Amino acid sequence: KQEVTQIPAALSVPEGENLVLNCSFTDSAIYNLQWFRQDPGKGLTSLLLIQSSQREQTSGRLNASLDKSSGRSTLYIAASQPGDSATYLCAVTPGANNLFFGTGTRLTVIP
Amino acid sequence: DAMVIQNPRYQVTQFGKPVTLSCSQTLNHNVMYWYQQKSSQAPKLLFHYYDKDFNNEADTPDNFQSRRPNTSFCFLDIRSPGLGDAAMYLCATSRDRTAMNTEAFFGQGTRLTVV
Numbered sequence: 001k002q003e004v005t006q007i008p009a010a011l012s013v014p015e016g017e018n019l020v021l022n023c024s025f026t027d028s029a030i031y032n033l034q035w036f037r038q039d040p041g042k043g044l045t046s047l048l049l050i051q052s053s054q055r056e057q058t059s060g061r062l063n064a065s066l067d068k069s070s071g072r073s074t075l076y077i078a079a080s081q082p083g084d085s086a087t088y089l090c091a092v093t094p095g096a097n098n099l100f101f102g103t104g105t106r107l108t109v110i111p
Numbered sequence: 112d113a114m115v116i117q118n119p120r121y122q123v124t125q126f127g128k129p130v131t132l133s134c135s136q137t138l139n140h141n142v143m144y145w146y147q148q149k150s151s152q153a154p155k156l157l158f159h160y161y162d163k164d165f166n167n168e169a170d171t172p173d174n175f176q177s178r179r180p181n182t183s184f185c186f187l188d189i190r191s192p193g194l195g196d197a198a199m200y201l202c203a204t205s206r207d208r209t210a211m212n213t214e215a216f217f218g219q220g221t222r223l224t225v226v
Contacts, residue, residue, distance in 0.1 A: 034215060043201055044217035099215055101153035
């Protein structure tokens with residue numbers, strides 16, 4: 001059974017720092033991996049989608065990498081801002097119609 | 112513009128009183144999902160529709176039902192809400208199920224409180 005783990009569970013950084021969030025999954029048979037952002041009491045906003053054949057994707061200050069063989073993904077956030085404060089969730093899509101989520105990393109960027 | 116819209120954003124219901132949550136989409140996607148997310152937990156899939164084909168997760172309680180009258184709308188019915196059903200309910204869509212470039216889009220969620 002697919003399991004997704006995100007470490008750390010919470011992270012506080014001063015504004016302007018670069019940071020890395022980690023995601024690991026146990027079954028490498030995935031179609032893709034998605035990173036989401038969730039603000040308190042809100043839904044999920046898709047940040048990046050990495051197909052299983054890709055190694056990384058970039059959007060603005062965000063860069064996500066995927067090492068499928070080792071079951072790992074990272075989300076790199078450059079020059080963090082207070083507005084980046086949120087919970088970041090990664091999710092993998094296995095063979096059939098589901099997203100397996102990690103429990104997320106709660107990020108606080110301190111002004 | 113919002114592409115996956117959930118109504119209401121907040122719902123308070125009485126213990127045991129049936130409640131319906133609504134989701135609509137403007138993306139014309141084939142697949143619609145319902146997830147349950149409890150505090151500080153990962154979202155958990157309840158069921159999904161691929162077109163009109165309903166797919167229930169094995170551990171989804173019978174208390175939870177769903178309807179998809181057309182491509183754009185999907186409803187989550189909780190027949191007899193218990194205190195343990197208080198959670199955020201998330202609706203999501205995707206164009207397909209298993210293509211590598213299939214991205215999932217989520218609504219803003221409905222926060223359900225059971226009193």
